[in-house]
């Protein structure tokens with residue numbers, strides 16, 4: 001803490017940049033991810049994925065290795081056929097581990113036009129917040 005405080009006195013710009021950089025990975029882990037590669041284009045609301053909610057229940061590698069989600073907001077090409085066949089979100093949202101793909105609005109809960117990206121901070125927000 002004292003190190004950061006004194007760095008800020010000497011070099012305000014650089015210290016602010018360092019603080020911002022060091023907060024990025026945490027933000028990605030804790031916040032919501034909006035996925036809107038094809039939702040808008042196909043007439044449904046963007047998907048809000050509550051990352052923190054999931055990451056306290058499952059290990060990173062379940063999703064980012066076994067299920068093949070690339071670690072980048074909007075970085076995966078996902079369609080409903082794959083989900084219904086049990087890939088991506090559908091590996092769990094299959095009416096067994098979690099509720100079924102028929103609950104469209106629980107996933108497609110974002111405001112129309114919201115671009116893919118990380119939203120929010122150290123909190124779990126859930127459907128309908130963004």
Ligand code: HEC
Pocket residue numbers: 035036037038039040042043044046047076077078079080081083089090093100101102103104105106107108
């Ligand atoms: C468990 C979460 C989840 C549920 C439930 C869900 N979707 Fe999706 N859906 C997604 C994700 C993730 C994408 C990829 C979003 C993107 O890239 O914009 C997607 C993409 C889509 C797309 C665009 C791609 C395509 O396959 O045409 C449509 C249309 C769509 N969903 C409709 C629906 C409808 C209708 C329902 C309910 C019957 C539904 N979704 C339920 C997660 C879900």
Ligand code: HEC
Pocket residue numbers: 025028029033034035049051054055058059060061062063064069070071072073074075076118
């Ligand atoms: C239940 C599945 C799941 C779990 C568990 C999970 N993630 Fe993710 N993660 C995702 C999805 C889905 C995305 C968004 C991918 C997309 O938008 O196409 C994502 C995105 C990310 C991103 C990119 C965010 C950005 O800035 O673009 C990072 C970094 C990340 N995850 C790290 C982690 C870490 C670290 C863990 C474990 C502590 C973890 N994830 C656990 C599903 C998961």
Ligand code: HEC
Pocket residue numbers: 047048049050053054057058062063067088089090091092093097098099106107125126127
């Ligand atoms: C590794 C398993 C797993 C994967 C993969 C997964 N989920 Fe989930 N998800 C769950 C479980 C378990 C719950 C809690 C279900 C319950 O409460 O009945 C949940 C709950 C949710 C919720 C509700 C959160 C809340 O606050 O109640 C949303 C929204 C959601 N998932 C969206 C998605 C989307 C979108 C994807 C794909 C990008 C996805 N999930 C992938 C397991 C998963």
